[in-house]
Amino acid sequence: MIRFEGICKSFGGARAVNDVTLDVARGSLCALVGTSGSGKSTLLRLANRLLEADEGSIRFDGADVTNIPPVELRRRMGYVIQSVGLFPHWTVERNIATVPRLLGWPSARIDQRVAELLDLVGLPPGLHARRYPDELSGGQQQRVGVARALAGEPELLLMDEPFGAVDPPTRRGLQDSLMAIQKRTGTTILLVTHDVEEAIRLGGTLAVLDQGRLLQTGTPAQVLAQPATDAVARFFGGPLLGLNRLKALRVGDRAHAGAPSPGEGEPIDAEATLEAALARMVAEGRSRLPVRRLANGAPGVLDLADLVRP
Ligand SMILES: Nc1ncnc2c1ncn2[C@@H]1O[C@H](COP(=O)(O)OP(=O)(O)OP(=O)(O)O)[C@@H](O)[C@H]1O
Structure with missing residues (x-):
């Protein structure tokens, strides 16, 4: 869908993006991660030509973006x-309709699209369509921002720290919606x-940047199991990387067949993270949890020892 090839971008002689080659497949979610100043936002702005690359090419659906x-x-x-x-003097519906209006869609189609998007981002249109941005919470404004970006049915959604300004529970709600x-x-x-937590939670592919260079790509489970460099390991928690790895793995990845014994507590879902499983074990003082359903539909168990298997 979009491919960066040998991309370089400097500001005043300092390299912000240094020889980055990255492929983002159609329908996938790729999280650009890295410490502050590693070049993430610059790479995003090069994609939609808010910035122009010094070297390299970006192909979008096969065509050079230039x-x-x-x-x-x-x-x-x-x-x-x-x-x-968001435009402060426009209602929520007018904000969301910005691109469809520019595209000259008929008003019935715009109204339908706005209502559908408000539903999609979890804001009932009857309650929110006619409100102004300053009548919404920060999290609700973020939802409207996502709806507006989706309004023109874009092929690619670029998101720069979209949930950075909201509190952790709201952020998790927005991540689930996304x-x-x-x-x-x-x-x-x-x-x-x-x-780090957001990057792991959203799943998809991680692309880890450091000082403008792309150090590693892979699923969260791959990157956390085998960080390519010390910088990647540091970014994902350094000495606590092992704990973060438990966020990237599911109970179903490690559980095994077995009949739970009475008194082993509530079964845990196979889709839960190993972190959630460890939290339950610690809180309940158990070293084994029954698992609701494995991939083959059978019940299973998860032992504490399963968490440390390679
Ligand atoms: N318009 C600009 N003019 C000059 N330098 C810039 C400009 N934009 C970015 N830079 C520099 O390029 C480098 C990469 O910045 P960028 O914003 O891409 O990093 P980032 O990884 O997105 O950081 P953050 O997580 O803090 O947003 C930084 O050193 C930054 O100071």
Whole structure:
């Protein structure tokens, strides 16, 4: 869907992005992660030509982005930033309708799209469509920002720290909504975050940047099991990397067949993370949990020892 090839970008002689080659497959979610100043936002802005690369090429659906007019490019790529940037004097529905209006959609189609998107991001249209941004909480504004970016049915959604400014429980709610939206719409997402937990939780592919260089790509489970460099290991927790790894693995990945014995407590879901399983074991003083259902449908068990298996 989008491929960065040998991309370099400098500001005043300092390399912000250094020879990055990265492929984001159609329908996937790729999280650009790395410490502050590693070049994540720059890479995102190069995708929609808010910035131009010094070297290398970016192909979007097979075409070099420099051959696509910026207006067309930004219509085909939704862009969500942390500060949201909603127009304060426009209602929620008018904000969301920005791109469809520019595209000249008939008003009935726009109204239908706005209502559908508000539902999708979990804001009932009857309650929210006519409100103004300053009548919404920060988390609700973020949801409107996501709806607005999706309005023109973009092929790619670029998100720069989209949930950076909201509290952790709201952030988790927004992450869940985003994952559900992606499942439903199949939109390709390239997202910037420096939050390790968010990067792991969203699943998909991680692309780890450090000082402008791409150090590693892979699923969270792969990257946390075998960090390519010390910088990657440090980013994912250093001495606590092992604990973060438990966030990237599911109970079903490690549980084994077995009949739970009486008194072993509530079964845990095979989809729960190993971190959640360990938390239950610690809280309940158990070294074994029954598992509701393995991939083959049979009940199973998870032992404390399963958590430390390679
Ligand atoms: N417009 C600009 N002019 C000059 N330098 C810039 C500009 N944009 C970015 N930089 C520099 O490029 C480097 C990479 O910045 P970038 O914003 O891409 O990093 P980041 O990984 O997104 O960081 P953060 O997580 O803090 O947002 C930094 O050293 C930054 O100071």
